[in-house]
Amino acid sequence: MTMDVHARDLRYFVAVAEELHFTRAAERLYVSQPALSKQIRALERQLGAELFRRDRHGVALTGAGEALLPHARRVLAAWEAGAAAVEAAKAAERSTLVVGMSTSPGRGGLLPAIRSRFTAAHPETTVRLRQMSWDDPTAGLADGTVDVAFVWLPLPDEERYAWTVVAEEPRLLALxxxxxxxxxxxxDFADLLDEPFLALPKSAGRLRDHWLALDARPGRPPRIGAEISGAEETYEALVAGLGVCLVAEGNAPLITRGGVTTRRVRGIGPSRYALAWRSEDGHRPLVRAYAQACRETV
Amino acid sequence: MTMDVHARDLRYFVAVAEELHFTRAAERLYVSQPALSKQIRALERQLGAELFRRDRHGVALTGAGEALLPHARRVLAAWEAGAAAVEAAKAAERSTLVVGMSTSPGRGGLLPAIRSRFTAAHPETTVRLRQMSWDDPTAGLADGTVDVAFVWLPLPDEERYAWTVVAEEPRLLALxxxxxxxxxxxxDFADLLDEPFLALPKSAGRLRDHWLALDARPGRPPRIGAEISGAEETYEALVAGLGVCLVAEGNAPLITRGGVTTRRVRGIGPSRYALAWRSEDGHRPLVRAYAQACRETV
DNA sequence: CTCGGTGATAACCAACGGCTATGACCATGG
DNA sequence: CCATGGTCATAGCCGTTGGTTATCACCGAG
Incomplete structure (x- = not known):
């Protein structure tokens, strides 16, 4: 049953306590004197105690007012600090670029190269890398976790995103x-139609279809050997013989370890790897600069 | 241009931050979930920063929210302390009785006698004595500075006060x-009609007239030798020969020092000294008890 | 005795903060 | 596969609040 208070009322109270004069306090606060009087009375009513004694000789603090004053200042100071903290957090956020990726872009130091180029242009900005789960094909763009992301095309909701292609690579078969x-x-892909495939999670949408090469299958749906949502998991599934899967040439090194190999496939197109961002962020300087650095590097 | 905040919004924010769940937080706060949502959004809009990230996986604090949380708690704690301080001040006021007087009541330890009798009945209560200037005939009752007061009758605005007579004393002439x-x-008072008199300040009203014995003067206004507003001042004015004045028998000792004496006067009535309080305070236990102690002592 | 300056009051109005009802979205389970 | 239950957001409504201007009652000073 604790009573709330509006910070404004405390500001008013402190002003009157400092001026000991309603009219002057009111103009210092840029409100009319009646408004100030009313609010002070409301505060007094809320607290059930007179804060000021008004008589012929002017305005004076009562005992209760005296007691409240330092606390009121403390409340205001604490709130000011809070607002400042939020402001600082906003500034920090403005000067931080979060880069999402599903697996490491790898590809011969692509990331460090972009980063150094970007940092040259924006030395104040810190770049944070964030590895996202495979069940989000936008690698964090969709839920705002991330500002830009390395993704495989196609993206869902294509009109919501923009991108610049980083690489176009043939899809190999990992087995x-x-x-x-x-x-x-x-x-030949035709020889793989009955083969069980490892698939991305359902939530990956069109991307799942892409890695199953759905457009190269005449009507017949693919057999799903397992669902995978990480590089380690894929490797284990392959070794366990749960199925085969397509993999971009650039990602092949991630899973071609003991017991797993890759082969070229005839009859399917290549894959495009891209740096993407939300369309609405297209104007943000940091996003533009990172994309620019990326294009220059490629 | 610092933004104010309502403590309620911070309470809401903290609740959601703790529950990470709007509906649960709402019922903990005894408001509807839409109201809570709206207030949080308003707070976010006011700060210009998202405080929570709402997505499929639930509700989570953002960086700004994380930054704000401890400050919000501090603000609430500071306010709670402030409200408690006011409460304490009220309690202190309730258990303090302020006794006003113009000059010391003296009269053979009257005050200590009343005090000890009163304290016996109300050991928790502290009694504060306060000497008031002579230009307030109510000795502080009028402006609320004081709870009860020793005054000379008559009082101005008699219907606003109640009293119990302490003493009825003849008026002596000091010269x-x-x-x-x-x-x-x-x-004989008739011999004093042309004598210059020392008078109370104008603001003393009827009481000034009383000590000039206005009702014993046939039409002719008194000559005013000087205005006095304290015992020392009166003594000095008498010694300086600025005029003579009437003084209650009980107060005679205060000014009959070297060079000043008092004489009985024929033709004027006595004065009544009383303990008075504001009529509206007639029910207050402390006031009643003090008046009771006073009556028992006299 | 008027006059300037105090704080309080009245009447009015836009904005706020609450409510209920409803919608969009998602996970879950028959 | 659809139905269900749960999330948070939105819409529309309404009493209260916080601001305004105009005015009053009061007092001290010239």
Whole structure:
């Protein structure tokens, strides 16, 4: 049953306590004198105590007013500090660029190169890298976790995003070394139609379809061997023989370790890797600069 | 241009930050969920910063929210302390009785006797004595400085006050020992009509008239030798020969020092000394108890 | 005795803060 | 696969609040 208070009322109270004069306090506060009087009376009513004694000789603090004054100042100071903290947080946010990615972009020091180029142009800005789960095909753009992101096209809701393509790479087939098809140097996609595939989570939407090469399958739906949402998981699934999967050439090194290999595939198109951002952020200087640095690097 | 805030909004913010759940926070705060949502959004708009991130996975604090939270708690704590301080001041006031007087009541330890009797009945209460200037005939009752007061009747605005008579004393004439009239053991007031008198300040109103014995003067206005507003001042004015004045028998000792003496006067009535209080305070236990103690002592 | 200056009051009006009802979205389970 | 229950957001409504201007009652000073 604790009574709330408006900071404004405390400001008013402190002003009157300092001036000991309603009219002067009112003009210092840029309000009319009646408004000030009314608010002070309201505060007094709320507290159930007279704060000022008004008589012929002027305005004076009562005992209760005397008691309240230092606390009122403290409240105001605390709030000012709070507002300042929020302001600082906003500034920090403004000068921080969060870069999302699903797996490491790798590709021969691409990231450090962009970063150094970017930092040259914006030395005050700190760049934070953030690895996002595979079940978000936008790598954090969608929920605002991230300002820019390295993603695989296509994106869902394409009109909400803009991007610049970083690389166009053929899709290889990743499969266990022990797999019969691993004997061939190159594989026809038609031979894979009955093969169980590892798939991205449902939530990946169009991207899931892309890595299943849905457009290269005549009507028949793919068989799903397992769902994967990370590089380690993919490797383990491959070794376990749960299925095969397509993988971008640039990502091949991430999973071609003991027991897993990759082969070229005929009959499917390449994949495009891109740096993307939300369309509404297209004007933000940091976002533009990072995209610029990215284009210059590629 | 610092923005004010309502403590309620901070309470709401803290609740949501603790629950990370609008609906639960809302019911903890005994408001509807839309009201809570709206207030939080208003706070965010006011600060120009998102405080919470709402997405499918629930509600989470943003950087700005994280920054604000401790300050918000501080503000609330400071306000709570302030409200408590006011409460304490009220309690202190309730248990303090301020007794006003113009000059010391004296009269053979009257004050200590009342005090000890009163304190016996109300050991928790502290009694504060306050000497008031002579230009307020109510000794502080009028402007609320004082709860009860020893005053000389009559009071202005009689219906606003109640009192119990402490003493009824003849009025003596105080005059310099060197004054011709000082030779007589007793003086007729008729012989004083042309004598310059020391008078209370104008603001004393009816009381000023009383000590000039206006009702014993047939039409002719008194000559005013000087205005006095304290015992010392009166003594000095008498010694300086600025005039003579009436004084209650009980107060005679205050000014009959070297060079000043008093004489009985024929033709004027006595004065009544009383303990008075504001009529509206007639029900206050402390006031009643003090009046009671006073009556028992007299 | 008027006059300038005090704080309080009245009447009015826009904005705020609460409510209920409803919507959009998502996870869950028959 | 749809229905359901739960999330938070939105819409529309209404009493209260906080501001305004105009005015009053009061007092001290010239």
């Amino acid at each position: 266990p070394e022990a797999h019969p098809l691993a004997a061939r140097p190159e594989i | 310099p020992e060197a004054h011709p009239l000082a030779a007589r053991p007793e003086i």
